[in-house]
Amino acid sequence: xxxxxIHSAGSGEPIDVFIPxxxxxxxTLPHTIDSxxxxxxxxxxxxxxxxxxxxxxxxxxxxxxxxxxxxxxxEPLPKSSIHYRSKRWERSxxxxxxxxxxxxxxxxxxxxxxxxxxxxxxxxxxRFRIGGKTVFYYRRWxxxxxxxxxxxxxxxxxxxxxxxxAHYMLFDRHKLSRLKNRIEARHGKPWYRAIIDSIDxxxxxxxxxxxxxxxxVYSQNPSAVKLLPARNRxxxxxxxxxxxxxxxxxxxxYRSLSFHKRGVYKRKAK
Numbered sequence: 001x002x003x004x005x006i007h008s009a010g011s012g013e014p015i016d017v018f019i020p021x022x023x024x025x026x027x028t029l030p031h032t033i034d035s036x037x038x039x040x041x042x043x044x045x046x047x048x049x050x051x052x053x054x055x056x057x058x059x060x061x062x063x064x065x066x067x068x069x070x071x072x073x074x075e076p077l078p079k080s081s082i083h084y085r086s087k088r089w090e091r092s093x094x095x096x097x098x099x100x101x102x103x104x105x106x107x108x109x110x111x112x113x114x115x116x117x118x119x120x121x122x123x124x125x126x127r128f129r130i131g132g133k134t135v136f137y138y139r140r141w142x143x144x145x146x147x148x149x150x151x152x153x154x155x156x157x158x159x160x161x162x163x164x165x166a167h168y169m170l171f172d173r174h175k176l177s178r179l180k181n182r183i184e185a186r187h188g189k190p191w192y193r194a195i196i197d198s199i200d201x202x203x204x205x206x207x208x209x210x211x212x213x214x215x216x217v218y219s220q221n222p223s224a225v226k227l228l229p230a231r232n233r234x235x236x237x238x239x240x241x242x243x244x245x246x247x248x249x250x251x252x253x254y255r256s257l258s259f260h261k262r263g264v265y266k267r268k269a270k
Contacts, residue, residue, distance in 0.1 A: 012129055014043040015170070016108040018115045020071070020097045021051040025118035026060065028259050031239040032118055033064045039122035042129070045110050049118075050074065050100055074103045076192040084196075089204045098209040099192050102180070105173040113171055115209075120167040120232070120258045121239055123251040128170035130226055136169065136214055137230040137255070138162035145200060146208040150215055152198040153183055159222070164214030166230035167258055171213065179216050231255045 017036055021029050029049070037044060047066040051057045061068040072078075079096045101115045114128060128135045142163035150158050180191035187194035199206035218225050233254045235242075242250075242257075250257060 012042040012127065013112065014045045014110055015040075015128065016045045016110045016113040017047040018101065018104040018108060018113050018171075019047065019049045019066075019118050020100050020115075021049055021057055021118040022093075022097075023052075023054055023056060026056055028119050028121065028239040029057070029060055030064060031121045032116060033060075033066060035122040036114070036116060039125050040114065041125050041127045046108070048104075048107055050107070069107060071100055074106045075100060076103050076190070082196065084199070084201065084206070086202070086204065091204055091206075095196070095199075095207065098207060099195070101209050102176065102191075102213070104171060105176045108173065111173050113173070115169050115171055117167040117258070119260045120256050122168075122256050123247050124255045126255070133224055133226040134170055134172070134217065135226045135228055136164055136218070137166040138164055138227050139166055139230050139232070142211065143205040143208070145203045145206050146211040148200070149195075149198050149207045150212055153186075153194060153212065154216065155186060156219070158211070158215035159219045160215055162227065164210045164218075165208050166210065167232060167256060169210050169214065172217075175217055175220075176213065179213060182216075229255075232258055234258050234260065 017040075019029070019032065033047060033049075036047065047064075048069050049057060049061050049066050050069045050071050053070050053072075058068050060066075075096070076099050079093065082092045082096050084091045084095045104113055104115060112129065126135075126137075138160075140162060142165055146163075146165070147158055183191040183194045187197075189197070195207060231254045233250060233256075235257055237259070239257075239259050
């Protein structure tokens with residue numbers, strides 16, 4: 001498969017895909033890519049895998065027909081300039097990856113692009129545009145600090161009663177640009193610097209790109225958004241260890257599976 005060719009996985013408008021990855025994702029990344037092609041019911045344009053310059057990730061991209069992008073080509077600022085850590089935790093790389101996702105509009109060609117976490121595999125069909133509405137998959141719990149940072153950034157409380165942190169999200173390039181312009185106008189500095197400066201550095205989960213973009217879009221026009229439960233399950237095993245029968249069994253209840261350690265969350269979204 002050549003990068004850039006549209007693969008018809010269903011109906012609807014074509015979308016690009018943006019997957020940030022690092023070497024620790026290599027065990028899941030091929031399964032993530034395969035699941036997008038099987039389960040996303042939109043014609044898929046280009047799948048961009050954005051990572052450090054890794055020969056192993058380049059090899060996966062070549063094998064899977066994806067377009068490899070060195071993260072430094074689109075980073076809003078160098079990873080070395082982000083300092084978000086304490087004596088007990090290190091979150092600089094985590095924040096850097098979120099800023100990369102918000103820079104996806106600099107890379108993709110189509111108006112809508114799916115941002116997908118590299119440790120998550122779709123196990124049921126997904127549509128992200130239905131009847132002119134954007135589909136956001138949601139959960140009922142989140143980090144309280146995500147909403148505090150949103151209020152500091154945007155000057156208002158989030159309107160949604162759910163959380164948009166679901167390991168993947170469809171972005172609209174125009175709306176993403178609008179979000180960043182609004183942040184810059186309000187804070188008088190580049191959007192990425194405003195985000196970093198708005199985070200409470202004593203909290204190890206201080207910002208969410210999905211929560212921020214999702215709440216901005218929802219607040220503008222709730223009727224243009226369709227909400228569906230994410231139904232994600234975290235597994236403490238490798239993606240390659242799952243048999244087809246196990247995937248079918250999980251798919252009776254869940255839409256996706258994530259292969260990482262469960263974080264500690266303290267409060268339900270209101």
